[in-house]
Amino acid sequence: xxxxxxxxxxxxxxxxxxxxxxxxxxxxxxxxxxxxxxxxxxxxxxxxxxxxxxxxxxxxxxxxxxxxxxxxxxxxxxxxxxxxxxxxxxxxxxxxxxxxxxxxxxxxxxxxxxxxxxxxxxxxxxxxxxxxxxxxxxxxxxxxxxxxxxxxxxxxxxxxxxxxxxxxxxxxxxxxxxxxxxxxxxxxxxxxxxxxxxxxxxxxxxxxxxxxxxxxxxxxxxxxxxxxxxxxxxxxxxxxxxxxxxxxxxxxxxxxxxxxxxxxxxxxxxxxxxxxxxxxxxxxxxxxxxxxxxxxxxxxxxxxxxxxxxxxxxxxxxxxxxxxxxxxxxxxxxxxxxxxxxxxxxxxxxxxxxxxxxxxxxxxxxxxxxxxxxxxxxxxxxxxx
Numbered sequence: 044x045x046x047x048x049x050x051x052x053x054x055x056x057x058x059x060x061x062x063x064x065x066x067x068x069x070x071x072x073x074x075x076x077x078x079x080x081x082x083x084x085x086x087x088x089x090x091x092x093x094x095x096x097x098x099x100x101x102x103x104x105x106x107x108x109x110x111x112x113x114x115x116x117x118x119x120x121x122x123x124x125x126x127x128x129x130x131x132x133x134x135x136x137x138x139x140x141x142x143x144x145x146x147x148x149x150x151x152x153x154x155x156x157x158x159x160x161x162x163x164x165x166x167x168x169x170x171x172x173x174x175x176x177x178x179x180x181x182x183x184x185x186x187x188x189x190x191x192x193x194x195x196x197x198x199x200x201x202x203x204x205x206x207x208x209x210x211x212x213x214x215x216x217x218x219x220x221x222x223x224x225x226x227x228x229x230x231x232x233x234x235x236x237x238x239x240x241x242x243x244x245x246x247x248x249x250x251x252x253x254x255x256x257x258x259x260x261x262x263x264x265x266x267x268x269x270x271x272x273x274x275x276x277x278x279x280x281x282x283x284x285x286x287x288x289x290x291x292x293x294x295x296x297x298x299x300x301x302x303x304x305x306x307x308x309x310x311x312x313x314x315x316x317x318x319x320x321x322x323x324x325x326x327x328x329x330x331x332x333x334x335x336x337x338x339x340x341x342x343x344x345x346x347x348x349x350x351x352x353x354x355x356x357x358x359x360x361x362x363x364x365x366x367x368x369x370x371x372x373x374x375x376x377x378x379x380x381x382x383x384x385x386x387x388x389x390x391x392x393x394x395x396x397x398x399x400x401x402x403x404x405x406x407x408x409x410x411x412x413x414x415x416x417x418x419x420x421x422x423x424x425x426x427x428x
Contacts, residue, residue, distance in 0.1 A: 101128055105249075108256045114268045117260060118150045121253050125230055128249075129242045132211070135229040136253070137161075138270065148270060153210060160206050171202050173217045178344050178351075181282055181293040185218035185228075185246040187238050194235075216243060218250045221296075224257065225278050279356040287349035289315050301336050301354045302328070314338060314352075322350060323372045325379050334358060339379060342395025353393070355383070370411065377404040381420060 104124040111117035118136045125134035135151035149157040172192035188197070197203050206212075214232035228250050230242070261268050261277045268275055281298035283291060283306075291306055299306040302314065309315070317326045322340035330336050337357055340350040370378060373394075380390045391401040405417075414420050 104128075105252050108252055109259070111256060111260065114260065114270065115150075117253070117256055121228070121249060122150060124249055125228070125246065128245050129216075129230050129238070130232075130236075131230045132233045133231050135231065137227045137229070139225050156210055160209050170200055172197060172200075173215070175345070177217075177219060178282075178284065179293065181284055181295045183221050183296045185216050185243050185250070187243060188212075188215040188217070189237060214238060216246050218246050221247075221251050221254050224254060225280070226253070226257070228253065281354040283310075283352040283354070284344070285318075285349045285351060286347075289318050289349065292348070298352075298354060301330070301356065303330075318350065318352075324375050330356060337379075339376075339393075341393050370408065374404055374408050374411075377401060378408050378420075381405055381408060381417060384417075 101124070104120065104127065108117060108120045108124065111120055121136055122134045125131070133152045135149055135153070135157065137150075137157070138148045146158060147161055149161070151157060173186045173188050176186050176191035197207075207215075210231070211233040212231050213235055214237065216230045216238050218228045220226040220228070228246060230238070230246055232238070257268075257277065266276060268277065279297065279301075281295045281301050283295075283298050284293040286292060289310060291309060294306050302311055304311050310318070313328075314326065317338075318340065326338040328336045328338065334356050335358075337355050339353045339355075341353050342351075343349060344351060376394055377390055380393055385393065387401040387405060388398040390396075390405070391398040394401070409416070409420055412420055
């Protein structure tokens with residue numbers, strides 16, 4: 044199916060009118076951009092396409108997501124939409140806060156169980172087959188777990204025994220949020236029934252609308268939102284997968300825009316030079332008068348890979364440790380992620396070291412900085428003292 048919306052649909056959405064009328068139907072299912080959203084009933088029906096059987100319900104649910112007045116209400120509507128249009132046992136939305144020491148958050152019927160087994164992050168997250176499949180391409184699309192790994196092979200992994208089996212996950216679709224924000228969506232079955240291509244399309248569609256809805260909601264609230272009593276800032280990320288020589292193997296769709304270049308021509312010269320010199324400290328590149336892009340190297344993830352790149356947009360001055368004396372190169376790398384709110388396990392995963400080693404580095408950094416905890420260290424960094 045193609046995507047798009049005729050001008051009549053755009054006009055009715057802009058004017059706030061009900062566009063779900065027979066005269067406004069088109070052969071396209073859903074179309075949107077950052078200014079408008081429109082959902083139409085398909086002219087061609089097919090018995091094996093679930094969306095075509097309930098287009099008006101899907102349209103109403105997507106519109107309700109954009110009209111949600113609060114953060115929790117939006118996530119609840121997202122889960123309801125996924126569970127209503129995909130045959131599953133439960134659906135989930137997860138969020139990884141950037142605050143120091145903050146646990147990963149989940150919204151689902153299995154919320155307590157998820158937070159118990161998944162937070163803080165576990166060191167073996169890199170062996171998750173869906174994560175590895177995503178990293179190989181860095182594509183803006185959902186992943187079906189059983190399409191990327193044999194079930195017998197999956198059952199032999201630590202992550203199956205520690206996370207998937209306790210949560211009764213036998214089949215799963217996962218989608219990192221389009222646009223590179225800190226959320227992910229999952230749809231789960233506790234039975235050996237495969238998901239369809241249409242299920243994948245629905246997950247992708249709902250994820251895109253969740254991204255747009257979140258951005259609008261956060262924009263209305265000054266760039267911040269409330270997560271269970273904690274005020275958070277929405278971060279935008281991008282990743283680049285590289286060869287040892289610095290040639291680009293894959294990149295998330297946002298990476299080129301954050302670097303301000305066409306990645307088909309390769310990395311910018313300053314980024315490539317920084318990488319070839321060891322990429323010890325994060326590289327800071329200006330993005331606007333109020334925002335910067337922090338570029339950090341991460342350990343190779345797949346055989347034959349070189350270091351990967353993680354790009355994150357932050358307000359000018361955020362996340363750059365200063366006035367902390369006598370840090371070693373590794374401590375400077377750790378301090379960057381410590382200031383970004385990553386846990387010991389997450390820092391270890393990013394830098395390719397164990398959580399115990401990361402913990403020792405964190406303890407030395409806090410001692411040298413003269414602060415007692417992670418929160419105080421973040422305040423030191425953000426205040427620039």
